[in-house]
Amino acid sequence: MEEFPQGLQNSKDFSGGDSKKCQRTVPCQGYFAPQRIEEALEILSRYGKEIKIIAGGTDLLVQYYDRLYEINNWLDLKNIKELKEVKINKNQMIIGAMVTHTQLESSEDIKTYYPVLSQAAADIGSPQIRNRGTIGGNIVNASPAGDLLSPLMAYDAQFKLQSNQREMIVPAEEFFIGPKKTILQPNQLLTRIILPLPEEKTYGCWIKIGKRKALAIATIILALVVKMAEDNKTVKDVRTCLGSVAPTPIEIKEVRKKMAGKNFNQLDFAELGQIVEDKISPIDDIRGTREYRKDVAKEIMINALEEIDSARRERNY
Amino acid sequence: MKKQGRGIATIMFGFGYGEGFPDHAIASAEIEEGGKILIRTAAADVGQGVLTIITQIAAEVLKVKPEAIRIIPGDTHLTKNSGSSSATRQTFFTGNAVKEASEGLLSNIYHYASIEFRSNHVELGIKDGYIFRNDNPKNKLSYWELAERVKERGDSLKAEASFFPRTDIPDPKTGQGKKVYVAYTFVTQVIEVEVDTDTGIVEVLNVYTAADIGKAINPKNVEGQIEGGTVQGIGMALMEEQVIKEGITLNPDLTSYLIPTSMDTPHFATLLVENEDSEGPFGAKGIGEPATIATTPAIANAIYDAIGVRIYHLPITPEKILKALKEENKRGNKEGF
Numbered sequence: 160m161e162e163f164p165q166g167l168q169n170s171k172d173f174s175g176g177d178s179k180k181c182q183r184t185v186p187c188q189g190y191f192a193p194q195r196i197e198e199a200l201e202i203l204s205r206y207g208k209e210i211k212i213i214a215g216g217t218d219l220l221v222q223y224y225d226r227l228y229e230i231n232n233w234l235d236l237k238n239i240k241e242l243k244e245v246k247i248n249k250n251q252m253i254i255g256a257m258v259t260h261t262q263l264e265s266s267e268d269i270k271t272y273y274p275v276l277s278q279a280a281a282d283i284g285s286p287q288i289r290n291r292g293t294i295g296g297n298i299v300n301a302s303p304a305g306d307l308l309s310p311l312m313a314y315d316a317q318f319k320l321q322s323n324q325r326e327m328i329v330p331a332e333e334f335f336i337g338p339k340k341t342i343l344q345p346n347q348l349l350t351r352i353i354l355p356l357p358e359e360k361t362y363g364c365w366i367k368i369g370k371r372k373a374l375a376i377a378t379i380i381l382a383l384v385v386k387m388a389e390d391n392k393t394v395k396d397v398r399t400c401l402g403s404v405a406p407t408p409i410e411i412k413e414v415r416k417k418m419a420g421k422n423f424n425q426l427d428f429a430e431l432g433q434i435v436e437d438k439i440s441p442i443d444d445i446r447g448t449r450e451y452r453k454d455v456a457k458e459i460m461i462n463a464l465e466e467i468d469s470a471r472r473e474r475n476y
Numbered sequence: 477m478k479k480q481g482r483g484i485a486t487i488m489f490g491f492g493y494g495e496g497f498p499d500h501a502i503a504s505a506e507i508e509e510g511g512k513i514l515i516r517t518a519a520a521d522v523g524q525g526v527l528t529i530i531t532q533i534a535a536e537v538l539k540v541k542p543e544a545i546r547i548i549p550g551d552t553h554l555t556k557n558s559g560s561s562s563a564t565r566q567t568f569f570t571g572n573a574v575k576e577a578s579e580g581l582l583s584n585i586y587h588y589a590s591i592e593f594r595s596n597h598v599e600l601g602i603k604d605g606y607i608f609r610n611d612n613p614k615n616k617l618s619y620w621e622l623a624e625r626v627k628e629r630g631d632s633l634k635a636e637a638s639f640f641p642r643t644d645i646p647d648p649k650t651g652q653g654k655k656v657y658v659a660y661t662f663v664t665q666v667i668e669v670e671v672d673t674d675t676g677i678v679e680v681l682n683v684y685t686a687a688d689i690g691k692a693i694n695p696k697n698v699e700g701q702i703e704g705g706t707v708q709g710i711g712m713a714l715m716e717e718q719v720i721k722e723g724i725t726l727n728p729d730l731t732s733y734l735i736p737t738s739m740d741t742p743h744f745a746t747l748l749v750e751n752e753d754s755e756g757p758f759g760a761k762g763i764g765e766p767a768t769i770a771t772t773p774a775i776a777n778a779i780y781d782a783i784g785v786r787i788y789h790l791p792i793t794p795e796k797i798l799k800a801l802k803e804e805n806k807r808g809n810k811e812g813f
Contacts (some may be wrong), residue, residue, distance in 0.1 A: 221731075269632055284735075314633050368675055368677070368794075369736055370715060370734050370793075370794075371715065371736060371737055371738050371739070371740050372737065372739035373739040373740070374737055375734070376731075378754075390813045445719055445726055445727055447794075447795065448795055450795075450799075451676070451794065451798060453794040454798055455674070455676075455794075455798070458634075458674035458675060459674065459675065461674075462674060
């Protein structure tokens, strides 16, 4: 027997075939924009997995583009001023998690001490994305192609993770465990990035290969940082970090062994390039084939070594 | 290593629907109250600038400033068919319809003014929206005053025109016809590229274009069309590719289906060849689609010139270049033995 539905029931019937799916089970409950870290940690301890942290939103809002309704609670970090500072503390550079890419690329200190990081920030997306996107967001998003991640590893960055119970400091290398996966717990917030101030004779090279000059997700990234001894010839230490060639940003440790203690003039660049090619495990995807990434990894390693060599020769001590 | 190369390509493009299709455009021009001349056309300006062109044409014919022209574009209640903004046809078709409607209105201005001045049109002069007898230019009537007088006579000061050229259906056996398209645009481009043989990345450095467009009604606009079209051609040559796997498009959005950005845009130098030799308004021809066609072959030729290896499949991606260079190396080594 058919009965014509009344009142509100009526409108419900017109909401489409799969109305249950579209209905929000839990309505949007909260939007928090605290001014202090402690408040943010307190909110985080209460909500845990049930809240989404938003910094610049350049990843989050794209991921949730057509399903923003799934997010019930928001923790917006935009009002926490102390997370927006770049400052030197003794022999360390402290970068707040809410520092934007634009801030990074325009900071004189970053340019002087960490040119590879500065250039990486300048190569991200577009001016609009750089104005919104943050270093903290880039890190916790943990994309294998994340532009800042390889430079941070190359400069021995450490991340400060805080919950309202305790805080811990972890090396960048231990933070990333898979594509978009990190050790960050739901009650933890990444608050600061800590970089040791580099020694005087430190050289760096940044190479990003993308499918166009702007607004391109990296096909392959190389951040190479070389510390030279007093004589400006002997390699003291080296970090060869790559992105988009493995599930996480990686360092090729074998290069350290090959280069440390050697005279830069006697290095075999082609051999070092070959090591990089052999040690990476890229996949075929829409941005490039495995074969292409392997070939190019070798070539850009050679190019980066040549660039560092000429920078080294130009400097007079 | 970075290697530079230079390539050339020439194209010809018959525009409009052609091939016997009843392609046409209708426009009207009228003197309206408030000191404006109203042009009605359904031509859609999707950024290519047809409304600017129409404004210029009407102002030129009617001898008024462009500010005096008002356009009602694309309104099914108020305008008649002008055909689609496609096939590189609007400047030619609607441009001609507007030109003829404006000429019709100008003729009517002469006609009614000759009655008002009790004179003959050859003795009348026109300047800045006024009509007068040449022997007494101080006694003048504005178009709008004249329109009032015409209204008092129970008539109105306006004209409508259509442009409806004939084209021939090509012979099905030979493909030949006397006039298959209304006109042809010719474009030659010389393009310089730099190829990084380590990464396979191609940078387009300089684009030199010579375009035979009959007459550039708005030269800046024509240059803009050529630059925009060339950048589309660069996309086709180097980037654009729909990737399909088991029936699913893997790059269905502009995050993954890449087109050039302003950062990928080369330097341009453009030469406009203006022989005013078509039946278009003031001899103009279309430039929309012809602007993109020469770019891709010119880039392919430039890459060949730079690295000595020819790539036959578009887009010419860094992967394809490295692979081709590798194979070339292997072949070279074998020949060496």
